[in-house]
Amino acid sequence: MPNADDIRWFKKQFHSDIEKGVAGTPFDLDMMTALACQETGEVWPILRKKPELSVKLIVALCVGDTLDAPRRSAFPKSKSELIAAKNGRQMFDIARKGLVDMAAHIKSYRTAASNPNKFVHGYGVWQYDLQFFRDDPQYFLEKRYEQISETLGKAVEELRAAQKKIGLGNRSSLTALEMAHVAIAYNTGGFKPSRGLKQGFKSDDGRFYGEQIFDFIQLSKTVPVPGETAPIPAPAPGNAIVPPPTPLAATGAGFVVHTLESPVRLRSEARMSDPLGENVVTHLPDGHPVRAVTGKPKNGFLEVETSLSGARLRGFVSTKFLKRGSPRAAIAAAGLAPAPPVTGIIAVTMPHRPGIVTKRTAAADAHSLNEPNQPGRKGTTPPDLIVELGDIIAWLAVDKPAHKRYQPHDGLTFCNIYTHDYCHLAGAYLPRVWWTPRALIDLTHGQTVEPLIGNTIVEMRANDLFRWLRDFGSMFGWRQTGTLIGLQQNANQGGLGLIIARRKEDGRSGHMVMVVPETSAQAARRDQAGEVIAPVQSQAGARNFQRGTSTLNWWRSDRFAESAFWIHG
Numbered sequence: 001m002p003n004a005d006d007i008r009w010f011k012k013q014f015h016s017d018i019e020k021g022v023a024g025t026p027f028d029l030d031m032m033t034a035l036a037c038q039e040t041g042e043v044w045p046i047l048r049k050k051p052e053l054s055v056k057l058i059v060a061l062c063v064g065d066t067l068d069a070p071r072r073s074a075f076p077k078s079k080s081e082l083i084a085a086k087n088g089r090q091m092f093d094i095a096r097k098g099l100v101d102m103a104a105h106i107k108s109y110r111t112a113a114s115n116p117n118k119f120v121h122g123y124g125v126w127q128y129d130l131q132f133f134r135d136d137p138q139y140f141l142e143k144r145y146e147q148i149s150e151t152l153g154k155a156v157e158e159l160r161a162a163q164k165k166i167g168l169g170n171r172s173s174l175t176a177l178e179m180a181h182v183a184i185a186y187n188t189g190g191f192k193p194s195r196g197l198k199q200g201f202k203s204d205d206g207r208f209y210g211e212q213i214f215d216f217i218q219l220s221k222t223v224p225v226p227g228e229t230a231p232i233p234a235p236a237p238g239n240a241i242v243p244p245p246t247p248l249a250a251t252g253a254g255f256v257v258h259t260l261e262s263p264v265r266l267r268s269e270a271r272m273s274d275p276l277g278e279n280v281v282t283h284l285p286d287g288h289p290v291r292a293v294t295g296k297p298k299n300g301f302l303e304v305e306t307s308l309s310g311a312r313l314r315g316f317v318s319t320k321f322l323k324r325g326s327p328r329a330a331i332a333a334a335g336l337a338p339a340p341p342v343t344g345i346i347a348v349t350m351p352h353r354p355g356i357v358t359k360r361t362a363a364a365d366a367h368s369l370n371e372p373n374q375p376g377r378k379g380t381t382p383p384d385l386i387v388e389l390g391d392i393i394a395w396l397a398v399d400k401p402a403h404k405r406y407q408p409h410d411g412l413t414f415c416n417i418y419t420h421d422y423c424h425l426a427g428a429y430l431p432r433v434w435w436t437p438r439a440l441i442d443l444t445h446g447q448t449v450e451p452l453i454g455n456t457i458v459e460m461r462a463n464d465l466f467r468w469l470r471d472f473g474s475m476f477g478w479r480q481t482g483t484l485i486g487l488q489q490n491a492n493q494g495g496l497g498l499i500i501a502r503r504k505e506d507g508r509s510g511h512m513v514m515v516v517p518e519t520s521a522q523a524a525r526r527d528q529a530g531e532v533i534a535p536v537q538s539q540a541g542a543r544n545f546q547r548g549t550s551t552l553n554w555w556r557s558d559r560f561a562e563s564a565f566w567i568h569g
Contacts, residue, residue: 001381002037002216004234006045007223010036013055014148015225021152026174027159029225032126034216035155035183038209039127040064041216047105060146061105063098065122065129066112072121074131079117082130087137094140095119095130124151128158159186166191176221176243177489180214181530193530197492198523205383206520211492215382218243218493233338238377238427239569240385240495245333245479246312250305252292254325257284257317263562266315270301275558281315281482282308283562289331290317307333309470310479311565337475340429345443347429347476348451360396360403364417366433366459368424377426377494385494386517392425393516399544406540415512416462418540419498422514428496428568429476433457434468462510466502469566477568484532487565488524491515496568497535501560510560513539513550522547 069077076082103113124145162185200209497515555563
């Protein structure tokens with residue numbers, strides 16, 4: 001599988017050609033690099049390490065796919081079918097030589113090359129398929145695919161057709177996820193939104209073409225063109241790639257929330273709902289800036305867009321809670337700290353007495369787990385990180401009766417402890433205990449504060465963690481996302497996702513769940529448009545489960561004052 005070094009080489013060689021070739025399209029360097037990784041990533045990353053090969057020859061050797069019937073249904077299904085076509089014998093000779101020449105450098109193709117009836121079906125860095133030979137014979141017979149501009153041109157042409165086919169033809173820009181959808185159509189000829197990225201060719205490791213292409217798009221975004229800065233910082237081992245906040249699109253007048261009372265509801269529709277929280281997207285704090293989308297009120301509501309803790313949000317706010325703000329003021333997306341703080345307000349955990357081990361089988365307390373051989377995350381690729389998160393879920397076994405730490409009793413539930421443990425093992429800080437207000441003041445003044453339960457630190461429950469994430473989360477790698485599909489996709493990359501809801505009555509329990517990677521046995525629920533309506537969740541609560549989709553929109557219940565979606569690398 002191509003890695004960051006391979007991508008760095010690819011961009012160095014071809015970024016100018018690609019940027020010129022995609023001009024005027026919604027595709028970009030990162031998408032085309034990802035597609036090259038997916039289509040011929042078993043070829044050029046090996047060839048680039050052979051000093052005797054020129055870049056031009058490497059491009060010429062980028063051929064592949066030797067599958068014949070019954071594993072291939074498109075023309076030509078066999079040597080005889082190709083030879084029977086017009087100019088077929090000439091094409092077979094070219095296709096056969098292409099396989100032999102490439103296999104001289106790529107061991108995985110040598111078995112196929114030893115069979116005199118085998119030939120390649122894919123041509124060029126982006127693999128234009130031989131099924132088009134009868135419609136476009138000269139492209140193949142003249143070996144135009146050996147030129148980077150020609151193979152790129154064919155790829156862009158096919159991508160534009162795929163974009164149009166899946167209903168995105170009028171779009172001048174695409175998100176990374178939408179680019180992956182187009183790539184699936186490029187690979188399969190279509191796209192089924194309800195299946196998400198689990199479409200296209202399925203590799204031996206069980207991951208689909210769509211999942212792999214999205215992985216490569218994200219990885220490519222961490223690798224800069226020489227002399228430039230990468231759009232996404234490369235994560236440390238054990239962390240997933242987290243995309244930057246989505247920029248705002250609205251260009252209308254600027255407003256600020258003005259209530260002088262309580263946060264205002266941002267609604268998905270221009271109407272009140274019954275129950276009251278049914279169509280609430282989030283709550284915007286007093287004084288928060290927003291920007292109008294159309295500027296035309298509807299039913300007493302104005303459609304606005306804003307950024308909240310890194311999440312791009314769009315919805316409707318009652319006009320009586322808005323006042324004019326600066327017309328040119330930018331609404332900045334909250335950035336994440338490059339690393340957790342090591343001075344000032346720092347992470348804190350409940351100290352253990354020497355020799356004491358906090359176990360899953362013991363009743364819950366304020367300590368973090370410290371059992372021998374606990375699982376964790378060390379991987380550097382999404383498949384590795386996903387496996388490690390699966391190991392954490394299985395080891396915590398939240399539904400196992402013997403794990404008393406998480407079992408509900410006497411009206412008590414332990415969602416906060418389970419989410420803390422999950423994040424703790426995954427290497428992300430979500431506090432089980434936190435500093436008192438007095439301790440925070442001392443820390444900001446540079447004083448050293450000893451963690452003492454009930455004195456300088458206190459236990460954190462779900463309602464407390466809701467506020468902690470809002471106030472301190474960005475310092476420790478957390479940011480909000482505005483959509484369930486963004487939440488699920490981050491988990492599917494091996495990152496962390498969290499849904500949290502604050503209870504209206506502060507003394508009553510809020511709730512929080514981890515959003516975890518989809519598996520072949522447990523997928524998120526999606527509507528016909530492909531939007532996630534119920535992500536895969538893992539929780540301790542009144543009912544404990546390792547993976548499930550839970551009650552639809554449980555966080556919008558009238559029991560809760562507000563809710564939020566958070567992601568971490």
